[in-house]
Each structure stands twice: as C-alpha cells, then as structure tokens.
Amino acid sequence: MAPFPGSGLAKGLAVTLRTMTRKTVTEQYPDVQPDLPPRTRGVIGLFEENCTVCMLCARECPDWCIYIDSHKETVPAAAPGGRERSRNVLDRFAIDFSLCMYCGICIEVCPFDALFWSPEFEYAETDIRDLTHERDKLRDWMWTVPAPPALDPAAEEPKEIAAARKTAEKLAAAQAEATPEPARSPKPAQSPEPAQEPPPAPSAESTPPAPPAPKPAPKPQEGDA
Numbered sequence: 001m002a003p004f005p006g007s008g009l010a011k012g013l014a015v016t017l018r019t020m021t022r023k024t025v026t027e028q029y030p031d032v033q034p035d036l037p038p039r040t041r042g043v044i045g046l047f048e049e050n051c052t053v054c055m056l057c058a059r060e061c062p063d064w065c066i067y068i069d070s071h072k073e074t075v076p077a078a079a080p081g082g083r084e085r086s087r088n089v090l091d092r093f094a095i096d097f098s099l100c101m102y103c104g105i106c107i108e109v110c111p112f113d114a115l116f117w118s119p120e121f122e123y124a125e126t127d128i129r130d131l132t133h134e135r136d137k138l139r140d141w142m143w144t145v146p147a148p149p150a151l152d153p154a155a156e157e158p159k160e161i162a163a164a165r166k167t168a169e170k171l172a173a174a175q176a177e178a179t180p181e182p183a184r185s186p187k188p189a190q191s192p193e194p195a196q197e198p199p200p201a202p203s204a205e206s207t208p209p210a211p212p213a214p215k216p217a218p219k220p221q222e223g224d225a
C-alpha cells in the first residue's frame, strides 16, 4: 500500500518532538568540566620518594614506554664499624603516553606504591613527541590523585598508618618529657578586704549628757570665825 502523502514528514517531526523533550546528555566541555568517576584512568602520577629504581615497572610494561635512568651512590655506614651501602638514585623517569595503552600493569607491579592513576586527562599536545612526560610532570599529576576511599569503621588499622601513628606518639611523648614544666602562674592578686566603714558620727541624741557643774562653795558667815 502506498504510504500516505506527508507521512514521512509527520514521522520526522514526531522524532524531533520526542528528542526535544528528552534530557540533554551533551557535556559543554571545556566550559563545563566533566564529572568523572574518582578512579578514572587519566594519566599516571609518580610519587618519586617511594621509587627505589627497581625497574620492575619498566620491565613489565608491555609497550616499553617507561624510561628510567639512575646512578649509584654510596651511603656511609650508619654506625662506627658498620658497612657502607650503595643505593640507586633516580635521574630520569618518563612515560611516553603516545605508546601507553593504560593497562595499569606498571601500577599493579610497583612493589613500593610509587605509581598511581590520576583522573587528569587534559594533556593533549600538537606534536606526538611532546607526549613523553618527564618526572616533574608525573609528580605534578601525583597531587591530582584522589584520596583512597574511607575504610570500613570496623576494619583493622593499616600497618603503615599504625606504624606512623606510633612513631608520632613516641616523638610527642619524648618532646613532652624534654620540655620543662611551665612555671606556675602566680595566684591572682586577692582584692583587699573592703575597708570597714567608719563608725557613724555620734548624733546629738546619743551624746552622753555633760556632768553637772560643781556647786559654788558656801560663803563663810561672820559669826563662824
């Protein structure tokens, strides 16, 4: 049966009307930043204080896109008669994000918690060679790593946090012992007793009467001599 003339137009308008009334899902990026899930795999942040240059991440990376350089340093003995030790010092840590496939293996295998996912994603470059990011940039991204989710209140305290807390408590106790007790603060000056009120001025009524004047001695008589 031949379609009713104008039915196509009516269908098209119906689709337009339906779409107009739906909630929009378009993100107005870059004017509005997207609300990303906290565990988004954007870039890899490096916490270089934790890195011991063990090279495990570089060896396990399937794309061979982690570049690490280091040198050895001799650490003097901690106590007299002790042995000198040597340690690796990081010179370069770079990741080529034009090769990285965001598999996360490097983060998983790092035994010292030196690598973390950051949700940062605005690192586009106009030249592919600029996508190799060095340790300074990786360290800046470290500060965009979200904090781990809160522990279950009934969960055991993590070992490293418990150790850090005990050390902090010992230090605080040692400092408290070393600090002399503050001098006792002088007692607040007591306010003087209120001055006793002077006795009320004697009124005319309460004044004792003056003693009576002595009587004049009787005059001697002429016949008495």
Ligand code: SF4
Binding pocket: 060, 061, 062, 063, 064, 065, 066, 095, 099, 100, 101, 102, 103, 104, 105, 106, 107
């Ligand atoms: S995420 Fe995967 S590909 Fe990218 S650097 Fe790590 S191990 Fe290599």
Ligand code: SF4
Binding pocket: 050, 051, 052, 053, 054, 055, 056, 057, 058, 068, 109, 110, 111, 112, 113, 114, 115
């Ligand atoms: S695995 Fe971790 S500690 Fe070892 S080199 Fe890589 S980032 Fe550093």
